Amino acid sequence: MSPMVRRALTLGLFGGIAGIHVSLVGIVNTFQTRDLIADIVTIGSVIPMLIAIMVGWLAGRAPRHAAELAAPTALGAGAVAGAVTGTILALLAILVDSVSLTWILVNARPQLATILQFEQGPVVGSVLLIAGGAALGAAGAVLHILPGAIARSIAMAGIITIIVALMEPFIGAVLRNVELRAIEGFLYDSGGLTLPGFILVFALIGAGVYGWATRGDRARARVEAMPPDRRRAAKIAVYLATIGILLILPQIVGQRLSEVIGTVGIYVLLGLGLNIVVGFAGLLDLGYVAFFAVGAYTTAILTSPASPVFTPELPFWGALPFVILAAALIGLAVGAPVLRLRGDYLAIVTLGFGEIAREIFKSAWAQPVTGGAQGILSIPEPIPFSRDPQSIYYPILFFCILAAIAATTLASSRVGRAWNAMREDESVAEATGVNTIKYKLLAFGLGAAFGCLGGAFFGAKIGVVFPDSFNILVSINALALIILGGMGNIAGVVLGAFVLVGLPELLREFAEYRLLIYGVVLVVMMLLRPEGLLPSRSRRAELHEVKDEDDDDMYADEVGEETGRPVVTA
Amino acid sequence: MTQAETATAPATVNEPTNGTPLLELRDLHVYYGNIEALKGVSMTVGEGEIVTLIGSNGAGKSTTLRAISGTHKPRSGAVMLEGRDIHHLPAHEIVSLGIAHSPEGRKVFSRMTVYENLQMGAFSRKGEKIEPDVARVFDLFPRLKERRTQKAGTMSGGEQQMLAMGRALMAHPKILLLDEPSMGLSPILTEQIFNIIREINGQGTTVLLVEQNALMALNAAHRGYVIQTGKILLADTAKNLAANEQVRQAYLGEI
Ligand SMILES: Nc1ncnc2c1ncn2[C@@H]1O[C@H](COP(=O)(O)OP(=O)(O)O)[C@@H](O)[C@H]1O
Ligand SMILES: [Mg+2]
Numbered sequence: 098m099s100p101m102v103r104r105a106l107t108l109g110l111f112g113g114i115a116g117i118h119v120s121l122v123g124i125v126n127t128f129q130t131r132d133l134i135a136d137i138v139t140i141g142s143v144i145p146m147l148i149a150i151m152v153g154w155l156a157g158r159a160p161r162h163a164a165e166l167a168a169p170t171a172l173g174a175g176a177v178a179g180a181v182t183g184t185i186l187a188l189l190a191i192l193v194d195s196v197s198l199t200w201i202l203v204n205a206r207p208q209l210a211t212i213l214q215f216e217q218g219p220v221v222g223s224v225l226l227i228a229g230g231a232a233l234g235a236a237g238a239v240l241h242i243l244p245g246a247i248a249r250s251i252a253m254a255g256i257i258t259i260i261v262a263l264m265e266p267f268i269g270a271v272l273r274n275v276e277l278r279a280i281e282g283f284l285y286d287s288g289g290l291t292l293p294g295f296i297l298v299f300a301l302i303g304a305g306v307y308g309w310a311t312r313g314d315r316a317r318a319r320v321e322a323m324p325p326d327r328r329r330a331a332k333i334a335v336y337l338a339t340i341g342i343l344l345i346l347p348q349i350v351g352q353r354l355s356e357v358i359g360t361v362g363i364y365v366l367l368g369l370g371l372n373i374v375v376g377f378a379g380l381l382d383l384g385y386v387a388f389f390a391v392g393a394y395t396t397a398i399l400t401s402p403a404s405p406v407f408t409p410e411l412p413f414w415g416a417l418p419f420v421i422l423a424a425a426l427i428g429l430a431v432g433a434p435v436l437r438l439r440g441d442y443l444a445i446v447t448l449g450f451g452e453i454a455r456e457i458f459k460s461a462w463a464q465p466v467t468g469g470a471q472g473i474l475s476i477p478e479p480i481p482f483s484r485d486p487q488s489i490y491y492p493i494l495f496f497c498i499l500a501a502i503a504a505t506t507l508a509s510s511r512v513g514r515a516w517n518a519m520r521e522d523e524s525v526a527e528a529t530g531v532n533t534i535k536y537k538l539l540a541f542g543l544g545a546a547f548g549c550l551g552g553a554f555f556g557a558k559i560g561v562v563f564p565d566s567f568n569i570l571v572s573i574n575a576l577a578l579i580i581l582g583g584m585g586n587i588a589g590v591v592l593g594a595f596v597l598v599g600l601p602e603l604l605r606e607f608a609e610y611r612l613l614i615y616g617v618v619l620v621v622m623m624l625l626r627p628e629g630l631l632p633s634r635s636r637r638a639e640l641h642e643v644k645d646e647d648d649d650d651m652y653a654d655e656v657g658e659e660t661g662r663p664v665v666t667a
Numbered sequence: 668m669t670q671a672e673t674a675t676a677p678a679t680v681n682e683p684t685n686g687t688p689l690l691e692l693r694d695l696h697v698y699y700g701n702i703e704a705l706k707g708v709s710m711t712v713g714e715g716e717i718v719t720l721i722g723s724n725g726a727g728k729s730t731t732l733r734a735i736s737g738t739h740k741p742r743s744g745a746v747m748l749e750g751r752d753i754h755h756l757p758a759h760e761i762v763s764l765g766i767a768h769s770p771e772g773r774k775v776f777s778r779m780t781v782y783e784n785l786q787m788g789a790f791s792r793k794g795e796k797i798e799p800d801v802a803r804v805f806d807l808f809p810r811l812k813e814r815r816t817q818k819a820g821t822m823s824g825g826e827q828q829m830l831a832m833g834r835a836l837m838a839h840p841k842i843l844l845l846d847e848p849s850m851g852l853s854p855i856l857t858e859q860i861f862n863i864i865r866e867i868n869g870q871g872t873t874v875l876l877v878e879q880n881a882l883m884a885l886n887a888a889h890r891g892y893v894i895q896t897g898k899i900l901l902a903d904t905a906k907n908l909a910a911n912e913q914v915r916q917a918y919l920g921e922i
Contacts, residue, residue: 511790518787521776528738528770530762530791530838 101166105156105174109181109234112152116145116186120213123204124610129212132289133262140263140289141212145186149179149230153237171238179234180227187223190214246310254303260600261298262290267354267603274351343494347487356486357602359558362493363551364598367575368582368590369500370547375576376585377508378540379520380435381444384451385575388427388545390567392552394458395423397473397562398466404473406466413479413557420553421546428545432538439523451572459564472563476556484560493554500547501587507543508585516540574598577615581622583629592630687750689714689873690735690766690842695744695754697727697734704730705741706897712842712875717868719876719884719905721918722894728877729771731894732844735875736768737761748841763791765841769848771877773827775834777820781811784819784830788837797837804833807863825856832863842873849880861887881918885909893918 119125129141153175159165166174192198194210214222240248261268265285272281284294320328347355367389374382398404399416411419435446458467467473482488507513515536518526527533556562574597582593596618601611622629688711697705705727712718720728733739735746737758746754753761762768767788776784785804789797805812808829814822819830828848835843845864849857861883868874878884885891885905893901893914901908908914 511793514783514787515790517779517783518776518790521778522774524738524758525770525774525776526787527758528736528762528768529787529834530759531787532757532759534757 100160101170101174102177104160105177106181108152108156109178110185112148112178112182113185116148116182117189119144119148120186120189120209121202121204122610122613124607124613125212126204126206126209127607127610129208130288130606131263131265132287133259134292134295135286135289137292139212140259142215143259145182145213145226146229146233149182149233150237152178152182153234154240155237156234157238157241159241165241168242171241172235175234175236175238176231177234179237180231182234183227183230186213186230187226190222190226191219194219246307249310250303250307253306254299257302258290258295258299262295264603265289267350271350271354275349340498347490352486354603355490357599359486359490359493360602361594361599362490362497363555363558364574364578364594365497365591366493366500366547366551366554367571368578368594369497369504369587370544370551371575372579372585372587372590373504373507373516373547374540374544376579377513377520378516378537380537380540381440382431382447382541382544383444383569383572383576384431384447384449384454385544385548386451386567386569386571387431387454388424388548389552389555389571390454390458390564391423391427391545392420392549393556393562393567394467394473394552395420395549396553396556397476401473401476403475404466404468410477413477413553417550417553420549424545424549425542427549428542429538431545432541436534436537448569448572451569455564455567458567467564470564472561474561476560476562478560479554479557484558486558489554489558493558496550496554500550503543504587512536512539577619579629581619581629583632586629586631589629589631596630687747688712689749690875691745691747692731692735693745693747695731695734695741695746697730697739697741699730699739704897705734707744708894708897708899710892710899710902712873714841714873715868715871716890717864717874717876717888719878719888719891720894721878721881721884721891721908721914722900723918724879725896726894727897728894729846730897732768732770732846732875732877735761736766736844738768738770759791762838762840765839766844767835767838767840767842768844769831769835769846771846772850773824773831775819775827775830777818779819780816781819781822781830782815784834785811785837788834789839791838800837800839804836807836807866808833824851825853825860828852828860829863832860832867836867836872840872842875843867844875844877846877847879848876849878849883857883881914882909 125141125144127141128144129139131140132138133140133143156174156178157166157171165171190210190213193205194207198205210219210222213226215225216222217225240252243251265288269281269285272278272284284290284298286294290298320331323331346358350358367385370388371382371385374380374385396413396416398406399411399419400413402410404410431447431450435443438446457463459470461469463469478484479489479492482492515526515531518529518531519533519536523533555566578593578597579590580593581597582591583589597615601608601615607614690712692708692710695705695708696703708727708731710718710720720731722728730739734741734754737753737756737760741754744754745752748761748764748766753764753766756764776787779787782801785801786797789795789800805815810826811829811833814826819827822830828850832843832845832848835845848860848864852860857880864874864876865887876884876888885908888905891901891903891905891908892899893908901911901914903911
């Protein structure tokens, strides 16, 4: 058997296993309730299709260090892989239909078989699955044959169109909110896109991505060629427009979405803070939630009439300076003991700090101050703003902008350079004159300040604090969002917060699978785009350099560049 | 003094007699955990000199430089810079007192550009203009000028070595510590690097040069020390050391 065939079969097998997995954990059944295209395709049945496309894409890909495959070979490999996946799913459908497995696998219901067989019965359904799998696998492989920009546009358009369909309740609400009912009626029908809507969205996004991929560089070059004052004016115009949109955003999107955006905003603060610690200074902190908790509890203790101590209660804004003070203290408290630790040790110790923080707030010993497991209720509103999502949005936005400005300024300053050097090589940084102790503490202190601010608004936003809100998932979320968005880049942090915090909030009905999807997204990201969605320019260069630089670097080291001959060194 | 005498008694001859030396090591003992890497090293470097420290692999050359620059602290002894003991100061303060260390193995900041590396080299000189110094480094190493915006990690070994030296120069050091600048370089490039070391010295920077390539080092230096398993074995003028039988056999590859 040729290696290509073997690879296609193996990939098809993995696709089949993935398909069985998503079917049996119930994803297919759950997403069956939602249409991608109204009355034509449900999201549930799209999932196995996506798997077939994915394995086809993988099978049609050139093996490592080999030339691109010839078109027929790639298509054949994709079709074989897709057909194998389809066959396995056909067998699964027949199995769940004929044998009752629901006593061990609750989702192995005949309904699953119906979905998988496109409601066509076992015979026609199985044929459809296998033939469809082959077709979709070949379609996945076609992406390698098409020019890169086109393939990328199609893939992006597909993903975003599915998200637009899933977002029907919110996008629909926004459209109704701004009196664009006609557009809503054109795009959506009974919980999914209409066929014309689907085609329109797909085409628009595909064209947009394609345009950017092919003409983006030219546009960027044109901006860079502008005279400096024109360029500054253009930049300011863009900033002002962005701020203008941000200011009216809550009115456009309505109550429910404002709520989500508020949560995203809090995570943007956390992400910006953690980005200073991890992205700038290179200190892997897995206990970032400790800062978040300290901010929330400091606010609660100082402001809430229900808090056991400090009876003359401060207003929210009066407590804020103390929150910053607490941040400085907790930053030092976490930073000082870990100054001498590097890499993995630092990660483990900070992980411990995060857990300790929660246990302390929860403990009976701290109960007189923190309220123990009951937490602290009735945190006041940040007057003149209220707890209403459309109102508290504004102070959160303000501090996000402030934090973003602070972070950008720092990154390009002397401090930023010191962090950069430290991240690369601590002892060389020290030898070039960087006081590494000072700059590490500064990173922890600033990270703590942003985290504590996030915590303060978290407390004000929901009005209560409970110790169990401050679990390790907060740290993981904050870290994952900066990795996903693109470490070291502020726009990346914002996008990462939207994708990892905003989307799951919007897709509450599928909350059960949140961590599963999360895991898949992160794994796929790390494989396909390790630099994140919106990487800082230097980091993107780094990761791509490493790939193609390997060989000539070795060459440069071993060959005397003056003579061009291999050199025996002394 | 005959060569036989030099071999048996580490001499203190030929050291500058006028006033305090720029740098003086007094009975340095340095440990890595329980392993004693330096067992009482004493030496001096006078202003304006090139002094070389030669010895085989693992003799303690790099450790000596680390003890001077404060990147690895001695357990006892003293590092006197212009008569003041600095051995207890943190490394980042030592560099601003005028000791710049170009560490072993081309430790450049590989993700930064050439220019950013040089900028980091001047980190200890807060607020001063660095452009004249960048220009001086580019004069010494025209190769770096061409690669000003290239990421340091993507350059060849020789270029990285030049950058490591250039970065150290950016600190305006009184004394430059160079750890095996010829390591892994072609003979022609080694020759170039040594010429540049002479040039730097000619411009007034004192150099303490660590090398395994003893022949080249003794050629360039005024005086030299031979270190073996953490102890100074010989100390003499470079010329005498190069003529010394023991040195010739052990370090110059002659039988
Ligand atoms: N980081 C380290 N940890 C433990 N031992 C070390 C370390 N660096 C050097 N040594 C030991 O100290 C001794 C001197 O090393 P070094 O100064 O690097 O020698 P040289 O530079 O002359 O080759 C050697 O025995 C070496 O194994
Ligand atoms: Mg060494």
